[in-house]
Amino acid sequence: MRSRRDDYSESTRSxxxxxxxxxxxxxxxxxxxxDEIAKRARVTKGALYHHFSGKQAVxxxxxxxxxxxxxxxxxxxxxGSQAPWERALAGLREFIGSCLDPSYQRIAxxxxxxxxxxxxxxxxxxxxxxxxxxxxLQDLIDAGEVLAVPVEVTSRLLFGALxxxxxxxxxxxxxxxxxxxxxxxxxxxxxxxxxQATEA
Amino acid sequence: MRSRRDDYSESTRSxxxxxxxxxxxxxxxxxxxxDEIAKRARVTKGALYHHFSGKQAVxxxxxxxxxxxxxxxxxxxxxGSQAPWERALAGLREFIGSCLDPSYQRIAxxxxxxxxxxxxxxxxxxxxxxxxxxxxLQDLIDAGEVLAVPVEVTSRLLFGALxxxxxxxxxxxxxxxxxxxxxxxxxxxxxxxxxQATEA
DNA sequence: CCGTCGCCATACCGGTGGTATGTTCGTGGC
DNA sequence: GCCACGAACATACCACCGGTATGGCGACGG
Numbered sequence: 001m002r003s004r005r006d007d008y009s010e011s012t013r014s015x016x017x018x019x020x021x022x023x024x025x026x027x028x029x030x031x032x033x034x035d036e037i038a039k040r041a042r043v044t045k046g047a048l049y050h051h052f053s054g055k056q057a058v059x060x061x062x063x064x065x066x067x068x069x070x071x072x073x074x075x076x077x078x079x080g081s082q083a084p085w086e087r088a089l090a091g092l093r094e095f096i097g098s099c100l101d102p103s104y105q106r107i108a109x110x111x112x113x114x115x116x117x118x119x120x121x122x123x124x125x126x127x128x129x130x131x132x133x134x135x136x137l138q139d140l141i142d143a144g145e146v147l148a149v150p151v152e153v154t155s156r157l158l159f160g161a162l163x164x165x166x167x168x169x170x171x172x173x174x175x176x177x178x179x180x181x182x183x184x185x186x187x188x189x190x191x192x193x194x195x196q197a198t199e200a
Numbered sequence: 201m202r203s204r205r206d207d208y209s210e211s212t213r214s215x216x217x218x219x220x221x222x223x224x225x226x227x228x229x230x231x232x233x234x235d236e237i238a239k240r241a242r243v244t245k246g247a248l249y250h251h252f253s254g255k256q257a258v259x260x261x262x263x264x265x266x267x268x269x270x271x272x273x274x275x276x277x278x279x280g281s282q283a284p285w286e287r288a289l290a291g292l293r294e295f296i297g298s299c300l301d302p303s304y305q306r307i308a309x310x311x312x313x314x315x316x317x318x319x320x321x322x323x324x325x326x327x328x329x330x331x332x333x334x335x336x337l338q339d340l341i342d343a344g345e346v347l348a349v350p351v352e353v354t355s356r357l358l359f360g361a362l363x364x365x366x367x368x369x370x371x372x373x374x375x376x377x378x379x380x381x382x383x384x385x386x387x388x389x390x391x392x393x394x395x396q397a398t399e400a
Numbered sequence: 401c402c403g404t405c406g407c408c409a410t411a412c413c414g415g416t417g418g419t420a421t422g423t424t425c426g427t428g429g430c
Numbered sequence: 431g432c433c434a435c436g437a438a439c440a441t442a443c444c445a446c447c448g449g450t451a452t453g454g455c456g457a458c459g460g
Binding site: 028029030110111113114118119122149150153154156157158159160161162163164165167168171178181182184185186188189192193 | 228229230310311313314318319322349350353354356357358359360361362363364365367368371378381382384385386388389392393
């Protein structure tokens, strides 16, 4: 039986996470104090330390929050019923679009490797957006759509390229134009490794 | 006339920078205190604040130190007398190799965007390694070696891919193997956008 | 030989992450 | 219905660190 107190507890916890996501996005990890996070959630540091072991834990909760959101949207597309190649393209577009979210940009891509440490970040990314990209590439290869390439390193290259590209888009004055340019270049490159079975 | 004091002053300054590079590489920006940096340079925080305006300035000095080193090696190769395509390949190899330097990894690629802020980092990178990569790509296009692609975004994609790839190499158990895989994939992709003028 | 100023050390302050302790109130047993 | 218990917080406090203000010492120009 779920008690009334459990509701309250989860409510304040989620309020803390939400507050953390906002502040970390705006001012970064080092630039936001725990008092601020607690204050925005209308509690004190005591409550924060009851729910989390420390500042790092709060950050990781915010990280999970942001990543889970992206992952959900990506999974929906990648499990669709279109042809593998079109699914991948749609996923690519969705990922680039998601990268424009300032929270994902700063928390998941910029600060997470520094705050969590690279090893832990990589491990987490395997379960989130990077894992999905790798899976999508593997599917393409399995379906015979692209040449056999080392999946691990190739998806790593692709992920790195897309992340920095997305950051570029996000900060550019004309997001639409830069976004189309990037998508164009990426698709052009991908088409090069695509098996030409559909032709001839 | 360069006085004796100027020598001393520059000596302690460079000692501080060297100390900062070491500590920032080992423990990261947030994990190292100014007292530690000063102590390793056998001075006190007072000396540090005489030479630098604050912690950020110390970091930027360390950043410049690391970047200038890489830039020097890259420039030597890219201004060589080989054919454009071979020059670019040699530069690519050199850059991947340079990325394995833990200081460059952590200070210039990981922490700098967070510590300096993305905009300032990007601005600085334009004058260092990224600028050289962009120039190299532009040269290839000018020489008619590769198809005309949007230089800015393409080099951004390439830079991002290489950086994350290099991080992957640096942390892998078998650096040689992963390094060759990555180089292979990148060259394969580059060959795809290469103009086939040499054939036929 | 002396005043000056660059170079650096010492002392101190405010803020922040973390801990220890106190307080409230919902919950389950009787 | 009541009470003891513990979860869910609040409060008070400490250690450390970035930054500032001040003091001293020795080299350099006059």
